[in-house]
Amino acid sequence: MTREIKSLQFFKEAYSARIEQLRDSRDKGMKVVGTFCLFVPDEIIFAAGADRVILCGGRSNTISVAEEYLPRNICPLIKSSFGAVINGSCAGDLACPHFSMVDAIVAEATCDGKKKMYELLHEYIPTYVLDLPQKPDSKSSIDYFESELRKFGRFMEGLTDNMITEEALAREIRSGNETRRMLHRLYDLRRQDPPPIRGSDVIKLLQKQYFLSPDAFRTGLTEVCDEVEKITVTGNKDGPRLMISGCPMPAGNMKVSQIIEDMGASIVVEESCTGTRSFWDLVDEQKDPWTALAERYLKIPCSCMTPNQGRIDSIIELAEKFDVDGVVYYTLQSCHGYNIERYKVGKALKEANIPMLAIETDYSDADLEQIRIRVEAFLEMLS
Amino acid sequence: MISIGIDAGAATTKVVVLKDMTMIGWKVCPTGFDFAKAARDLYEEVLVDEGLVVRDVGLIYATGYGKNAIPFAGRTVSEITAHARGVFFLYPEVAGIIDIGGQDSKVIVVDHGRVQDFLMNDKCAAGTGKFLEYSAKALEVSIEELGDLALTSNNPAKISSMCTVFAESEVISLRAKGYAKKDIAAGLVVSIAQRIAVMAKRMGLKENVAFVGGVAKNRAMKAALEAELGLKLYIPDLPQITGALGAALQQSRAVKSSSTQSKGS
Numbered sequence: 001m002t003r004e005i006k007s008l009q010f011f012k013e014a015y016s017a018r019i020e021q022l023r024d025s026r027d028k029g030m031k032v033v034g035t036f037c038l039f040v041p042d043e044i045i046f047a048a049g050a051d052r053v054i055l056c057g058g059r060s061n062t063i064s065v066a067e068e069y070l071p072r073n074i075c076p077l078i079k080s081s082f083g084a085v086i087n088g089s090c091a092g093d094l095a096c097p098h099f100s101m102v103d104a105i106v107a108e109a110t111c112d113g114k115k116k117m118y119e120l121l122h123e124y125i126p127t128y129v130l131d132l133p134q135k136p137d138s139k140s141s142i143d144y145f146e147s148e149l150r151k152f153g154r155f156m157e158g159l160t161d162n163m164i165t166e167e168a169l170a171r172e173i174r175s176g177n178e179t180r181r182m183l184h185r186l187y188d189l190r191r192q193d194p195p196p197i198r199g200s201d202v203i204k205l206l207q208k209q210y211f212l213s214p215d216a217f218r219t220g221l222t223e224v225c226d227e228v229e230k231i232t233v234t235g236n237k238d239g240p241r242l243m244i245s246g247c248p249m250p251a252g253n254m255k256v257s258q259i260i261e262d263m264g265a266s267i268v269v270e271e272s273c274t275g276t277r278s279f280w281d282l283v284d285e286q287k288d289p290w291t292a293l294a295e296r297y298l299k300i301p302c303s304c305m306t307p308n309q310g311r312i313d314s315i316i317e318l319a320e321k322f323d324v325d326g327v328v329y330y331t332l333q334s335c336h337g338y339n340i341e342r343y344k345v346g347k348a349l350k351e352a353n354i355p356m357l358a359i360e361t362d363y364s365d366a367d368l369e370q371i372r373i374r375v376e377a378f379l380e381m382l383s
Numbered sequence: 384m385i386s387i388g389i390d391a392g393a394a395t396t397k398v399v400v401l402k403d404m405t406m407i408g409w410k411v412c413p414t415g416f417d418f419a420k421a422a423r424d425l426y427e428e429v430l431v432d433e434g435l436v437v438r439d440v441g442l443i444y445a446t447g448y449g450k451n452a453i454p455f456a457g458r459t460v461s462e463i464t465a466h467a468r469g470v471f472f473l474y475p476e477v478a479g480i481i482d483i484g485g486q487d488s489k490v491i492v493v494d495h496g497r498v499q500d501f502l503m504n505d506k507c508a509a510g511t512g513k514f515l516e517y518s519a520k521a522l523e524v525s526i527e528e529l530g531d532l533a534l535t536s537n538n539p540a541k542i543s544s545m546c547t548v549f550a551e552s553e554v555i556s557l558r559a560k561g562y563a564k565k566d567i568a569a570g571l572v573v574s575i576a577q578r579i580a581v582m583a584k585r586m587g588l589k590e591n592v593a594f595v596g597g598v599a600k601n602r603a604m605k606a607a608l609e610a611e612l613g614l615k616l617y618i619p620d621l622p623q624i625t626g627a628l629g630a631a632l633q634q635s636r637a638v639k640s641s642s643t644q645s646k647g648s
Contacts, residue, residue: 380461
């Protein structure tokens with residue numbers, strides 16, 4: 001069943017307006033930073049009076065230029081992102097034009113591939129790397145991360161010449177939580193059967209979360225939620241209800257979600273950076289803002305953390321909450337973290353009696369048919 | 384009732400004719416470039432052979448890589464489901480299926496003909512019929528001879544490359560080192576068996592395992608796989624056609640489920 005959500009048009013049109021806005025802001029002296037990851041708290045950037053834009057690459061057309069510098073067998077997200085930067089500083093159609101609009105990049109010490117790529121990126125654009133503890137389940141990790149966040153705050157203060165006040169930080173935390181609550185509202189609507197909104201539409205919407213300004217994102221999101229809320233779901237089930245779990249799907253990367261929906265299944269939840277990981281936990285507004293941020297952000301169940309039991313718990317919780325029939329475990333080639341965690345997730349899902357299909361792929365179209373066959377057989381198995 | 388299943392595989396096209404759940408005819412031919420033409424020709428031939436006309440035939444189910452390219456097939460079913468159905472028809476007790484085809488290999492966990500889980504090879508040709516084909520070419524023997532040749536070896540050469548293209552150059556360097564043809568052939572067979580065995584073990588296959596697909600006709604491959612897995616494999620007389628058989632069986636299933644539905648409503 002096709003449900004066209006009219007208000008999604010807002011997100012399609014928001015692109016050029018946002019580029020325009022960033023250009024204006026920079027002309028007026030505002031600093032803009034580029035980010036690649038959920039671990040970089042927006043709140044600190046906004047509290048310093050700067051703006052931000054996500055730079056994660058989801059397209060294949062910048063990969064070949066990246067391979068002039070980077071090894072072939074690293075993940076396509078890293079190559080796509082890097083290729084977009086070095087591709088003539090974004091002059092051509094190939095790259096996203098956002099790179100030319102950032103004063104600095106705020107990177108993060110997540111996976112090895114990204115860390116080393118950032119070193120090369122630094123030769124093109126000043127790149128600040130936020131360090132992360134890799135074993136998140138201890139008080140000392142949170143303390144260390146808090147100190148890293150404060151250091152990052154001082155970097156932002158230096159870049160913008162603005163002081164980050166406690167009030168500003170608290171205000172931005174409230175703003176971030178407002179966005180998170182709205183996304184919870186949207187996801188709650190998806191628990192209906194059949195779901196009133198296509199999963200691929202939600203993924204595209206989330207791809208804009210760190211691209212648009214929070215205000216614009218919330219304006220569009222509210223319209224979408226209001227429209228979706230009015231839809232009365234009727235009729236038969238749409239086919240199996242699936243969760244996508246694994247690597248992020250940045251803008252341009254819709255290959256697998258498209259195949260799943262073309263084959264007649266519904267995607268009802270994404271345990272991913274372009275999904276629940278981005279908004280599931282709120283920041284505690286009662287605590288010291290720096291501590292609260294450190295605690296909240298270290299809860300992100302990224303596979304670069306060890307152990308990462310939080311992710312498995314989250315998958316099982318989401319599977320029940322969204323009443324899924326199966327899980328598509330989606331990974332990018334050479335993403336060791338998520339590829340290795342597949343074993344543990346598969347085991348936990350087996351114990352919970354939830355079938356899982358693992359798909360490891362890249363940004364090319366070379367394996368479309370192979371993926372279709374696997375998805376088709378998986379759906380037949382579930383029906 | 385006549386049901387027909389067509390398996391439009393990457394290397395060969397297979398057709399099976401069922402009459403009241405008994406197999407009365409089958410045919411296999413190379414697919415060539417045109418999936419649709421191979422399927423159409425084979426279908427027409429099998430009708431002539433069995434003395435049937437088009438209106439005798441109910442819904443045709445297609446499976447295999449080219450299944451969507453066959454205009455006269457009414458419905459399609461995935462290769463995985465088709466093999467599970469076909470093998471269940473032959474061996475109801477089977478709990479696991481290994482299928483090595485021309486372009487991919489699969490390991491399927493089944494329970495009473497229903498797919499429980501499955502694993503397919505990575506997207507390259509390693510561990511598939513294509514690998515054997517290239518290997519045979521490098522050894523300058525036919526693919527049929529390769530298996531018999533391998534069986535005569537007591538000392539299989541070690542083949543370390545899994546890549547079809549690299550294996551070919553590895554074969555050349557082994558030949559240059561003076562290895563006997565039979566030992567290289569055996570080494571190639573063992574290298575595929577090892578790769579498939581890893582997939583089978585990952586899926587937890589332990590007993591009652593069937594081996595199907597064109598490569599199952601290769602006796603050396605059967606022996607090597609059995610040695611790797613430590614079990615005896617079920618191999619049907621016609622291991623190539625279980626997919627087409629499963630596709631043909633889909634019709635009886637469709638008839639059954641629609642009649643159950645009408646009873647229920």
